[in-house]
Amino acid sequence: MSSAPDFNEVILARKIRRVLDEGAAQVSDTAAARLATARQLAMARKKAAVPVAVRQPVLVPALAGTGASRPAGPARPARLRVWLPLAALVAVLFGVVHWEDQQRVAELASLDAEVLSDALPLDAYLDHGFNEYLARSR
Numbered sequence: 001m002s003s004a005p006d007f008n009e010v011i012l013a014r015k016i017r018r019v020l021d022e023g024a025a026q027v028s029d030t031a032a033a034r035l036a037t038a039r040q041l042a043m044a045r046k047k048a049a050v051p052v053a054v055r056q057p058v059l060v061p062a063l064a065g066t067g068a069s070r071p072a073g074p075a076r077p078a079r080l081r082v083w084l085p086l087a088a089l090v091a092v093l094f095g096v097v098h099w100e101d102q103q104r105v106a107e108l109a110s111l112d113a114e115v116l117s118d119a120l121p122l123d124a125y126l127d128h129g130f131n132e133y134l135a136r137s138r
Contacts, residue, residue: 027035
């Protein structure tokens with residue numbers, strides 16, 4: 001899609017602008033003064049209703065040591081908000097790796113149990129197609 005306006009949209013915008021300009025020229029001076037006063041009143045209400053809060057940045061070194069340079073108060077919860085999710089993520093990753101390792105060990109143990117409990121002749125273990133046999137028997 002193109003962001004350029006369509007030719008018909010440009011023509012419509014010009015017509016609307018012309019009609020608005022003609023209408024603005026026909027407004028009486030008293031109506032224009034009332035409109036200006038209403039606009040100023042609305043702008044004053046809007047400015048009073050929306051207080052602007054400006055936050056001052058707090059610069060804290062990343063590896064701040066102990067002592068007077070450490071800010072008291074909001075810096076510790078901010079650090080905790082960063083380190084706590086990271087620690088949880090690392091713990092989850094270690095848990096997943098451990099679980100997958102346990103699954104692999106259980107799978108190998110199951111395969112060993114199948115091989116040891118099966119009544120195969122010794123020649124079957126020397127056969128090159130034995131892996132295919134084990135794959136098909138699952």
